[in-house]
Amino acid sequence: MTWRHDGHAFKLNEKHNPLNLLEVYATLQEVLKARFLISQITLEIKTHLKAINYWTKLYKNSLVLIMEFVNPEGFRLDGRRPMEMRRLQAEIGAVANADGSAVFEMGNTKVVAAVYGPREVQNRSQQISDQALVRCEYSMANFSTGDRTRKQKGDRRSTEISLVIRQTMEACILTHLMPRSQIDIFVQVLQADGGTRSACINAATLALADAGIPMRDLVTSCSAGYLNSTALLDLNYMEDSAGGPDVTVGVLAKLDKVTLLQMDAKLPVDTFESVMQLAIEGCKAVAHYIREVLLQNTKQLEYRRGV
Amino acid sequence: MRELNLSLNQTQKVRLQTALQELQDLSSKVNSSATVTVADTITVSHEDGVLKGHGTSELNGEVVATLCGVVERVNKLVYVRALRARYKPEVGDIIVGRVNEIAPKRWRLEINFSQDAVLMLSSMNLPDGIQRRRTAIDELSMRSIFEENDVVCAEVRGFQHDGSLHLQARSQKYGKLERGQLLRVPPYLVKRRKQHFHHLENYNVDLILGMNGFVWVGEHTEPRENDLMEDDSKTIESGTTNSKVANLEEHEGAFTPLETRQYICRIANAVRALSVLGFTLSIEVILSTLEASMSIEIKDILGAEFCVQTAEKEVLRRKSLTKKKH
Numbered sequence: 065m066t067w068r069h070d071g072h073a074f075k076l077n078e079k080h081n082p083l084n085l086l087e088v089y090a091t092l093q094e095v096l097k098a099r100f101l102i103s104q105i106t107l108e109i110k111t112h113l114k115a116i117n118y119w120t121k122l123y124k125n126s127l128v129l130i131m132e133f134v135n136p137e138g139f140r141l142d143g144r145r146p147m148e149m150r151r152l153q154a155e156i157g158a159v160a161n162a163d164g165s166a167v168f169e170m171g172n173t174k175v176v177a178a179v180y181g182p183r184e185v186q187n188r189s190q191q192i193s194d195q196a197l198v199r200c201e202y203s204m205a206n207f208s209t210g211d212r213t214r215k216q217k218g219d220r221r222s223t224e225i226s227l228v229i230r231q232t233m234e235a236c237i238l239t240h241l242m243p244r245s246q247i248d249i250f251v252q253v254l255q256a257d258g259g260t261r262s263a264c265i266n267a268a269t270l271a272l273a274d275a276g277i278p279m280r281d282l283v284t285s286c287s288a289g290y291l292n293s294t295a296l297l298d299l300n301y302m303e304d305s306a307g308g309p310d311v312t313v314g315v316l317a318k319l320d321k322v323t324l325l326q327m328d329a330k331l332p333v334d335t336f337e338s339v340m341q342l343a344i345e346g347c348k349a350v351a352h353y354i355r356e357v358l359l360q361n362t363k364q365l366e367y368r369r370g371v
Numbered sequence: 372m373r374e375l376n377l378s379l380n381q382t383q384k385v386r387l388q389t390a391l392q393e394l395q396d397l398s399s400k401v402n403s404s405a406t407v408t409v410a411d412t413i414t415v416s417h418e419d420g421v422l423k424g425h426g427t428s429e430l431n432g433e434v435v436a437t438l439c440g441v442v443e444r445v446n447k448l449v450y451v452r453a454l455r456a457r458y459k460p461e462v463g464d465i466i467v468g469r470v471n472e473i474a475p476k477r478w479r480l481e482i483n484f485s486q487d488a489v490l491m492l493s494s495m496n497l498p499d500g501i502q503r504r505r506t507a508i509d510e511l512s513m514r515s516i517f518e519e520n521d522v523v524c525a526e527v528r529g530f531q532h533d534g535s536l537h538l539q540a541r542s543q544k545y546g547k548l549e550r551g552q553l554l555r556v557p558p559y560l561v562k563r564r565k566q567h568f569h570h571l572e573n574y575n576v577d578l579i580l581g582m583n584g585f586v587w588v589g590e591h592t593e594p595r596e597n598d599l600m601e602d603d604s605k606t607i608e609s610g611t612t613n614s615k616v617a618n619l620e621e622h623e624g625a626f627t628p629l630e631t632r633q634y635i636c637r638i639a640n641a642v643r644a645l646s647v648l649g650f651t652l653s654i655e656v657i658l659s660t661l662e663a664s665m666s667i668e669i670k671d672i673l674g675a676e677f678c679v680q681t682a683e684k685e686v687l688r689r690k691s692l693t694k695k696k697h
Binding site: 163181206243277282365367 | 413439455534648
């Protein structure tokens, strides 16, 4: 029996007897354990498989087990509808010493962002004479994922995401207003449950706005995927690790411009368009929420200050 | 709530909430000013013509905010006054800064601006008080005036054509600050006033409310107007008497009495409490908070109960102010 990397299916070799289901289930159990971190499999395998929405299908003389991400009633693994987002929660002012800071939650994904600056450039050789230097550092807390792994600071994944966030934020900051200075953005993932880069961008936007850094528009981000022939908004970890396409979009909400678009799989063009449209709708919802939070915060600061 | 990690009990929570609610009602009575966030459209009448100020940009013929803040209108000018942002210098502002670096003929000061400010040796009064050209020897002995990490009070002189910010300290009231505490508060809490130096005579304490949000609380020192003469007399003295005695005297002069130290801490904590609550730091409010705190210990000023009381007092104060106006 082999694990097919491209999808979410298990395929039997010719050697195996397709009817020996027990053997299949045993292998599947191991794979599940490794793949989805399900540590406690105590019940009878069959019921367990049912519980996490697997179903079997006989396909071309081999038994294929396909994970069901949207059940016939139209609900996803965590009980959402395909076009439903996770709960958003944002708080401004989480880091005391930063110029601006925010905590942003999308469901179980939780990210903290801190902005320092605009301040004097630390490395003089990097100074730009007509605009501000934007730097970004992304990191994941060791306790953020299910398995506690010791990640070194500059690994490939975090370098890539740092770069992505930096480019996205740089597109909206009016850097020419702050020449010869530097803006540092630090984002750290506290809980990872899929869509960390979207959450990071949203948190960074809030923190930048809190720091009083002039911006063209609010950048917001949201991801969408395509599983079981359905477009799904705001993927969680289970859906993210299914191996299907995952489209992350960053949008300037008011200008209606896309500043970030990432996808790590193949998708037919017409499907892609609908998935991307879904992600953009998600971004707009996030923008609406972020705007509310910022407005509330500004009002509070103003009335407390008094006349 | 920012920086405010108070362990409020249920009653305190309710009291603080009502106090803040009342503040909100009061301010909405006075000005229902338009608060905007990034990318909000600012309504303007185009017939009168518009001058776009800070924090605004144009998009498809609309005026759009680029900051979170309050829209201010002065005749044709429309701008957004940001709240939580770094300090934006204006000529003549009194600021407090910390020396970051000593460069040829200049000090670089951290003043909560987007770049370091520059204090030229030539825009400083020399310690001997004589007006003369700065020589190479003066330049070499710059560290005897300010060292790295010294806290300095100065005035904004202006922007140089290359965009750097220059300071000056051409008066006896400016210069190095010693024997006290430096507090960093958000700059929007300090209002531009005629007087930023305050001598609290009852406590023998100097309070400097820097426009850049750096607040200095320290022991009172008289501006030394005749340094030169003092120096002369000292040299004569040390010539006649034992130099050890002079040293001892100097040490005694450097000693801050315990009482003054306690007052410094008390005032500093009062400022901290006010800034945590987000109230404007005017000298009247600081003094009244200070008086209210006299009955409790210094450490309790940052506690939950006192913060709630301060908020309630602020409500009363603002209420009486609005009554006076009517």
